[in-house]
Amino acid sequence: MFGRAVLGVAGSPRVRSLVTGSSLSRPVVRRFVAGEDVRSALGAVRALDAHGVRATLDVLGEDVVRPEQADATAAAYRELVDALAGAGLARGNEVSVKLSALGQGLGPDGPARATERAHALAEHAHARGVDVTLDMEDHTRVDATLEALRVLRADFPRTGGVLQSMLRRTPGDAADLARPGSRVRLVKGAYAEPADVAHPAKRDVDLAYVRCLRTLLDGGAYPMVATHDLRLVRVAEELLTARAAGGAPAGEFQMLHGIRTEELRRLAAAGHVARTYVPFGTDWYAYFSRRLAERPANLAFFARSLVTA
Template sequence: MLRSVILAAARSHKVERLVETAPVSRDVVKRFVAGTGTAEALDTTSELADKGLCITLDNLGEDTLTPEQAEVTKGAYLELLKALGGAGLTADRAPAGAQTIATAEVSLKLSALGQAFDEQLAEANAREICAAATAVGTTVTLDMEDHTTTDSTLDILSRLRRDFPATGAVVQAYLRRTESDCRELAVAGSRVRLCKGAYKEPEHVAYQGALEVDKSYVRCMNILMAGEGYPMLATHDPRLIAIGQDRARWFDRSPSQFEFQMLYGIRPDEQQRLARLGHTVRVYVPYGTQWYGYLMRRLAERPANLGFFARALVSKK
């Protein structure tokens, strides 16, 4: 119920204005969002890389409704990639079979590039970003959004991979279709991020209970670990992390043949612990001015984060 309330708040402009104007919101957001521009994103990336962590950067955007808005988002990614390359932050970290692991890559939502009104435009914009990423020695991962965009996103991914085979996919364990998608994606050279999912979905397409979602996550993990691709396990759940480590041993995967992913600002000590154990840990780092929708979905994913947010709102510091 709490998750539903938070997701409803994510769509409320009234709540959005309240949060944006609260005096302490800046301090709260700073924990989860790495600033509003390229320079701040670059600083955060450098700090995390110095700690032995990998990074994927997301330029936050919501409700792109015009080609002009999509062009602005594309431009932000091109600027970011140029800056990452210039700072030497896209260097390979370690071999992963026939692949390499870039210190910093980018994640992008096709909706921010025009998918809602022109799929061809979104694909063209994504293709330009993929080319820029390749030019500086890194990769792109296509974020997954609500279930109505899943087929479109996977179709565009398939076409992009013809020219940019390292382009990463994202699948969401709460969708009933995801086990089947994992079987199709668990092929050589395929980078696949497995997450739980953060959108409110109807019961006929998505599991509703936390236990059901966790069980689906493990089933999907097994498929990816048994396959020939490169699994990217996006979770903060201690049980799922432990299961991931166990499955890696079971399927004879070295730490360079899969990675853990966690959100910026959530469980940083655990990120460091796993990195010290030799695991590749990639931190999902969002930045940009349109942070509200992202923040609310993060709270919905892990309602315990709401306590931190609430304390900050009433704090006088």
């Protein structure tokens, strides 16, 4: 209920204008967004590397209404991949991309064209030693996104996918993706979804999370445990430690830029693969809104910052 209420308010054009136009909001945004350009993103990657933490980078931009915008986003990702390789930061790091940003929603042929752009990006990234993960969005896009994942994995098996434990369908999707080498980021979900497709109670979301994690591990997949819930982190830490074989990690931990930084460093220091989701770009509002909606603490932090600025 909290998340839906925040996202409902954030969707107001007036609220969007107030937040994006206020100089007071920028210092707060910087907690969750690494910057507006590739140079800022590389700086964040270097800072993470100093603590043994890897990165997955997201070029922010979801409101694509023309094919030219989707082409520009694809070009921005290729530039990012080239910058990572040129800076010697390709190894161990990856990029994450939303198919909506590649034009998935642009008419009847949108999903196919977005998949083509994603495939070209994966080919470009693979040649430079950078992995690609397809981000998941709201429930109306799950089928198209999983189909795009299937297409990309035919040529680039390391392409990562994302599942959201809040969706009632996800245990079935986890079973489908539970195979050796399958890289799957498991999240709770940050979209306002109707109760007929998503669990409204946190307890049910958490139970589904653990169930899906076990399913992925049992099938030999490589789960990317993306949560800031410390109870789930402890459960996952036990499961991944028990499944690690011959020193090879059974999975990894991921957290968002600016959230539980010390915990992620602790996991890295303990020998786990740890990764930060690093978003950057000028079109940050939708991403920022979801971060506020995820946890009351994030919204409280935002409010305090505005009052004390």
